[in-house]
Amino acid sequence: MRIYIYIIVAFIIIGSCKKKTTVSNVPVISFISQNPSVVKAYKDSITFTIGYEDADGDIGENNASAENLFLTDNRINITYKYRVKQLAPTGSSIDIKGNLDVILKSTDITDGSSSQAATYSIYLVDRAGNKSNTVTSGTITVNK
Numbered sequence: 086m087r088i089y090i091y092i093i094v095a096f097i098i099i100g101s102c103k104k105k106t107t108v109s110n111v112p113v114i115s116f117i118s119q120n121p122s123v124v125k126a127y128k129d130s131i132t133f134t135i136g137y138e139d140a141d142g143d144i145g146e147n148n149a150s151a152e153n154l155f156l157t158d159n160r161i162n163i164t165y166k167y168r169v170k171q172l173a174p175t176g177s178s179i180d181i182k183g184n185l186d187v188i189l190k191s192t193d194i195t196d197g198s199s200s201q202a203a204t205y206s207i208y209l210v211d212r213a214g215n216k217s218n219t220v221t222s223g224t225i226t227v228n229k
Contacts, residue, residue, distance in 0.1 A: 112139040112209055112217040117184060123226045124192065131189045133222055135207055138182040142173030143212040154209045156187055159221070160195050169209060192227055199229045 115136040124131060133156070137144060145168075146153055152166035173181050187207060194201045203226075208219040 110139070110141045110143075110213070111215040112137055112144055112211050114138075114207065114209060114217045114220055116207070116220040116222060119222045119225060121225075122223065123228065126193045126227050126229055127191045130191060131205075131225060133187040133189070133205065133207060134184055135187065135220060136182070136184050137209070137217075138180075139211060140180050141211075141213075142177055142179040142181045144173075144181065144209065145169040145171040146212065147171045147175075153211070154185070154187060155207065156189060157206045158192070158195075159204045159206055160201070165189065192225075194227050194229060201227045203227055 117134040117136050119134070120132050121129065144153075147170070149168065151168050154167040154169050155164050156167065157164045167187060169185060172183070173179055189205070192203065202224050204224055205222045206219050207222070209217045211217075
């Protein structure tokens with residue numbers, strides 16, 4: 086009988102040692118990809134794909150004038166503002182995760198050369214005002 090008690094206690098201890106992962110109410114993003122990596126100035130668009138995760142699901146807005154995703158050209162520190170549509174129903178508090186595509190319609194060379202390397206930083210802000218971490222793209226070559 087004593088052996089059964091030890092076995093039960095061992096299972097309880099082992100079961101309680103599972104690492105619990107929790108997602109934060111502050112959005113967390115990750116850089117997934119960019120396409121293409123070489124663009125022609127003022128002609129080609131660039132698509133950045135980021136992953137997102139948020140424990141309370143308050144990423145995005147239904148308001149068409151909302152600006153909640155920010156893409157910064159690190160060469161000249163100009164920030165482009167975007168709207169992410171609301172990703173979960175109003176009033177819900179659910180864990181959400183997925184991918185978003187952010188499209189920069191065009192870019193230019195900023196230093197007068199015929200080719201320039203560029204990187205972009207991206208972050209988002211949820212409806213509660215929580216700012217995500219910032220991710221940086223890989224290097225993009227801009228050619229004339």
